[in-house]
Amino acid sequence: MDSRKGIKTALTIVTLLLAAAVIYFGDSHLSRFQIRILNLAAIFVILGLSLNLVVGFTGMFSLGHSGFMCVGAYTAAILTMSPESKELIYYMEPIVPVLKNIEWPVIPATVMGGVVAAIFGVLVGFPALRLRDDYLAIATLGFAEIIRIIVTNTISITNGALGLKNIPSEKSLWFYWGICILTILILKALINSSWGYAFKAIRDNEIAAEAMGVSVFKHKLLSFTIGAFFAGIAGAMMSFLITSIDPTMFRFLFTFQILLIVVLGGMGSLTGSVIAGVVVTIAMEWLRIVERPMHLFGMDVPGIPGMRMVIFALLLLIIILFYRQGLMGTREFNWDWVLDKLGVAKSKERGVS
Amino acid sequence: MDAEKVLSTDDITIRFGGLTAVSKLSLDIYPGEIIGLIGPNGAGKTTCFNIITGVYAPTEGKVYFKGKDITGMRSDLITKEGIARTFQNIRLFQSMTVLENVLISKHVRLKANPLEAILRMPRYTRARRRHYEECMELLRQVGLEDVAHEMATSLPYGKQRRLEIARALATQPTLLLLDEPAAGMNPQESLELMKFIEQIRHRFELTILMIEHHMEVVMGICERITVLDYGVTIAQGTPTEIQNNQQVIEAYLGAVETNA
Ligand SMILES: Nc1ncnc2c1ncn2[C@@H]1O[C@H](COP(=O)(O)OP(=O)(O)O)[C@@H](O)[C@H]1O
Numbered sequence: 130m131d132s133r134k135g136i137k138t139a140l141t142i143v144t145l146l147l148a149a150a151v152i153y154f155g156d157s158h159l160s161r162f163q164i165r166i167l168n169l170a171a172i173f174v175i176l177g178l179s180l181n182l183v184v185g186f187t188g189m190f191s192l193g194h195s196g197f198m199c200v201g202a203y204t205a206a207i208l209t210m211s212p213e214s215k216e217l218i219y220y221m222e223p224i225v226p227v228l229k230n231i232e233w234p235v236i237p238a239t240v241m242g243g244v245v246a247a248i249f250g251v252l253v254g255f256p257a258l259r260l261r262d263d264y265l266a267i268a269t270l271g272f273a274e275i276i277r278i279i280v281t282n283t284i285s286i287t288n289g290a291l292g293l294k295n296i297p298s299e300k301s302l303w304f305y306w307g308i309c310i311l312t313i314l315i316l317k318a319l320i321n322s323s324w325g326y327a328f329k330a331i332r333d334n335e336i337a338a339e340a341m342g343v344s345v346f347k348h349k350l351l352s353f354t355i356g357a358f359f360a361g362i363a364g365a366m367m368s369f370l371i372t373s374i375d376p377t378m379f380r381f382l383f384t385f386q387i388l389l390i391v392v393l394g395g396m397g398s399l400t401g402s403v404i405a406g407v408v409v410t411i412a413m414e415w416l417r418i419v420e421r422p423m424h425l426f427g428m429d430v431p432g433i434p435g436m437r438m439v440i441f442a443l444l445l446l447i448i449i450l451f452y453r454q455g456l457m458g459t460r461e462f463n464w465d466w467v468l469d470k471l472g473v474a475k476s477k478e479r480g481v482s
Numbered sequence: 483m484d485a486e487k488v489l490s491t492d493d494i495t496i497r498f499g500g501l502t503a504v505s506k507l508s509l510d511i512y513p514g515e516i517i518g519l520i521g522p523n524g525a526g527k528t529t530c531f532n533i534i535t536g537v538y539a540p541t542e543g544k545v546y547f548k549g550k551d552i553t554g555m556r557s558d559l560i561t562k563e564g565i566a567r568t569f570q571n572i573r574l575f576q577s578m579t580v581l582e583n584v585l586i587s588k589h590v591r592l593k594a595n596p597l598e599a600i601l602r603m604p605r606y607t608r609a610r611r612r613h614y615e616e617c618m619e620l621l622r623q624v625g626l627e628d629v630a631h632e633m634a635t636s637l638p639y640g641k642q643r644r645l646e647i648a649r650a651l652a653t654q655p656t657l658l659l660l661d662e663p664a665a666g667m668n669p670q671e672s673l674e675l676m677k678f679i680e681q682i683r684h685r686f687e688l689t690i691l692m693i694e695h696h697m698e699v700v701m702g703i704c705e706r707i708t709v710l711d712y713g714v715t716i717a718q719g720t721p722t723e724i725q726n727n728q729q730v731i732e733a734y735l736g737a738v739e740t741n742a
């Protein structure tokens with residue numbers, strides 16, 4: 130149905146190979162610090178994409194993302210830590226016996242992090258998704274906090290407020306960007322499928338979507354659960370990146386940062402979330418200087434912790450007030466645009482995917 | 483219940499707080515009929531559609547579709563049963579093209595699961611291609627083929643109304659509910675729309691219930707008419723009977739004349 134389909138597939142494959150080459154050389158040539166930042170960016174891209182699926186594509190104002198991330202992070206950490214570290218770390222209360230001797234490899238543990246987060250997604254979504262707009266936002270915010278409190282208090286599973294340390298470390302760009310690219314491909318395929326259109330129909334007009342036979346609640350729950358799944362995956366990756374986690378990490382501030390990525394990139398644009406995910410992560414690192422003591426106009430300004438978030442909050446405000454569209458609006462990168470620019474002819478009829 | 487009737491509402495009443503928006507409405511619609519529902523603004527016509535399509539559950543009364551009780555059933559399931567509708571205030575999916583708007587109706591018919599869709603497995607892609615062909619064919623039949631890839635909201639008003647109807651048709655209904663399809667149209671456009679409704683009625687073997695303010699349209703194509711005023715049914719009958727009904731003239735037609 131599309132005369133340029135062959136070219137586009139070829140271009141996609143070439144781009145993926147190119148990405149693989151960049152990752153390969155990056156792994157051996159970049160500094161450890163640079164690699165760490167890039168890996169963090171991959172995690173934030175996944176978080177941005179998955180929240181965008183829920184907020185931008187399905188139109189559900191959910192603020193619970195950090196809760197699902199928390200579930201994924203803890204699941205992956207508990208599944209991968211060695212029995213010796215568990216014995217060492219759980220000194221307030223020993224870990225429950227079933228979990229003690231489990232020591233999974235990193236990749237299955239990451240997938241499991243996503244699966245457990247998805248289960249929480251269903252549990253939270255089932256009651257919460259009957260609400261809309263601000264009510265949904267408040268409810269999901271509350272549920273995320275409940276998850277955090279559960280994690281803080283189930284000491285024999287999560288080690289409570291003390292958090293977990295000695296989580297196996299994963300440093301390679303392959304792991305983070307491999308999963309990130311896979312996530313992009315999966316979500317892109319989903320968004321362009323009949324299900325993606327059903328989500329967008331619900332976002333555009335819920336009553337009309339229902340009148341067209343789309344079961345609104347079922348699709349909202351599906352989108353929400355897929356969002357939770359990928360938040361869980363990102364949480365698991367976070368565990369392996371920083372190797373120690375505690376419940377305070379997953380407060381609302383974290384969701385706020387992800388929301389910033391979604392809004393900055395454009396609600397309803399995967400491309401936007403990818404770009405904004407990378408930009409915001411790098412900017413966050415770069416802006417660390419504003420939290421250090423400074424010399425300004427001959428005055429000594431003491432370091433102000435949290436100053437970065439103030440800057441980002443202002444940025445979010447400015448975008449919402451003056452530039453609602455974000456970087457991409459609802460547009461996506463696509464090969465058609467590139468090929469049109471290059472003047473590659475195409476036949477009239479366009480296909481669907 | 484009489485299975486021969488396509489739609490039958492049995493004394494449906496709905497109250498919003500103290501307001502009785504529809505009171506004891508009884509409609510009986512037989513296969514192939516075009517029935518008109520008229521009345522002044524705020525008479526409860528749209529609310530009546532909302533009850534039939536499951537947007538609201540009636541406070542009292544029952545709705546039967548082909549003899550089956552569908553009272554308070556979920557909207558999407560009622561659509562699946564075979565009732566489709568258009569909206570008084572156009573509700574197109576604004577982020578989508580004309581074709582994509584129509585394609586949404588086929589989503590519920592997919593047997594494949596989301597995983598098969600993500601992996602573009604044959605069961606999904608084959609069904610999707612067939613739906614695409616079906617929707618293109620439908621657009622051809624309603625004369626929207628040339629704008630299939632335009633954004634729905636970029637169409638001129640008249641075509642947006644037509645697309646609303648096409649989208650409803652795509653769900654393959656037996657009963658079509660049209661909520662003021664000629665609203666905002668000039669007499670010429672209303673006339674064309676009237677012909678169009680006649681056409682699709684025969685082509686798709688539809689039964690139609692329609693709310694309309696343009697008297698030429700209603701009197702021209704409806705076989706029977708029900709008149710509502712403040713939610714109360716004040717008359718039911720043929721166009722001639724309605725035109726000569728004193729109560730109707732006072733409540734409604736008179737008002738139109740003085741307005742005009
Ligand atoms: N959800 C609702 N809540 C409260 N009142 C409503 C609701 N929907 C409709 N109404 C009221 O019911 C009456 C009938 O409205 P409607 O059916 O839209 O009239 P129309 O005949 O013009 O289509 C109006 O007074 C309207 O304000």
Ligand SMILES: [Mg+2]
Pocket residue numbers: 527528529570
């Ligand atoms: Mg109305």
